[in-house]
Amino acid sequence: MKYEIPPLPYPKNALAPHIGAETVELHYEKHHKGYLEKLQKLVRGKPEAERSLEALIRSASGEIFNNAAQLWNHNFYWLSMKPGGGGEPSAELARQIEESFGSYRDFRTQFAAAAVGEFGSGWAWLVKGARGRLSVCSSDDADNPLQRDLMPLLTIDVWEHAYYLDYRNERKRYVEAFLDHLLNWDFVASNLTLAPAPERARGS
Ligand code: FE
Numbered sequence: 161m162k163y164e165i166p167p168l169p170y171p172k173n174a175l176a177p178h179i180g181a182e183t184v185e186l187h188y189e190k191h192h193k194g195y196l197e198k199l200q201k202l203v204r205g206k207p208e209a210e211r212s213l214e215a216l217i218r219s220a221s222g223e224i225f226n227n228a229a230q231l232w233n234h235n236f237y238w239l240s241m242k243p244g245g246g247g248e249p250s251a252e253l254a255r256q257i258e259e260s261f262g263s264y265r266d267f268r269t270q271f272a273a274a275a276v277g278e279f280g281s282g283w284a285w286l287v288k289g290a291r292g293r294l295s296v297c298s299s300d301d302a303d304n305p306l307q308r309d310l311m312p313l314l315t316i317d318v319w320e321h322a323y324y325l326d327y328r329n330e331r332k333r334y335v336e337a338f339l340d341h342l343l344n345w346d347f348v349a350s351n352l353t354l355a356p357a358p359e360r361a362r363g364s
Contacts, residue, residue, distance in 0.1 A: 161210055163228075165196050166235060174243040178337040183325045191321050192234040199227040217306050229302035233283060233315060240314045241342040249345040252354050260294035267296070268339055274298040275316050275335040284335075286314040286348065313351045314343065 168188055173181035202224050203209040208216060216228035248264045249257055261267040267286075275284035278298040285297050287310040294313070297305060305312050316322075316338050323334035 161212060163196060163199055163213065163231060165192060165231070166238075168238055170243055175241060175342060178326075178341045179241075179323075179334075180326050183323070186325075187317075187321055188234075188238070192231070195227045195230040195234065199224070199231055202227060214306060217304050226302045229304045233302065233304060233317070236312060236315050237283075237317045239347045240316065240344055241338065242344040242346070244341075245345070246339055246341040246343045249348070253345055253349050253352070256294060256352070270296045271316075272332070272335050272339060275318050275338075276332045278318050281319040284316050284318060285310075285312055287312055288352065311351070313348045 165188075168184070172184040172188070175184060208220060208224055211219070213228050213232045216224060217232060220228060248254065254264070257264055257267050261270065271284060271286065274296045275298065278284060278300070280300070282298055282300045282303070285299065285305050286294060287297055287305045288294055289310055295310075297308075297310070298318075299305065316335065318331060318335070323331060327334045
């Protein structure tokens with residue numbers, strides 16, 4: 161299995177001033193690519209090397225799980241943002257958010273609480289459950305909603321490396337900037353197959 165990191169869908173300075181070019185440079189080139197390199201070393205010559213990232217997330221443990229999941233999570237994270245994003249969704253997606261959360265404001269409050277409240281390093285997610293309902297959850301370290309049979313629709317990385325250069329310890333300001341200026345609703349729609357998928361997060 162060839163594991164890959166898709167090219168960034170925008171220039172490294174395109175998320176500024178909300179996420180600066182230096183953060184994107186370090187996060188993408190060092191952290192994200194570091195997980196890919198470690199995973200490749202860990203699976204070399206082992207049966208795991210034949211499994212997709214999703215299969216590794218569902219079945220592996222220890223270092224192989226950590227690096228496979230972090231690779232997938234970061235692939236998904238970059239697509240969860242776009243320059244000029246954020247704010248309320250439109251059309252069918254707005255209807256689904258209202259149906260699941262009551263209102264966009266309630267979604268925003270829940271997502272921010274999950275992201276800000278995640279203790280230590282981890283992720284916050286918008287997910288779709290088996291019955292089609294959307295919900296918000298968080299995960300520790302490298303954990304991913306696929307382990308709980310939830311379909312990821314959107315994620316924010318709340319490891320300190322994602323925001324420390326831009327916001328120091330003020331995670332809440334980073335989360336608010338993500339929600340109000342970066343969130344890529346087109347990506348959410350494509351994951352719900354409400355819209356064509358220009359690019360999907362695929363590491364394999
Ligand atoms: Fe990260």
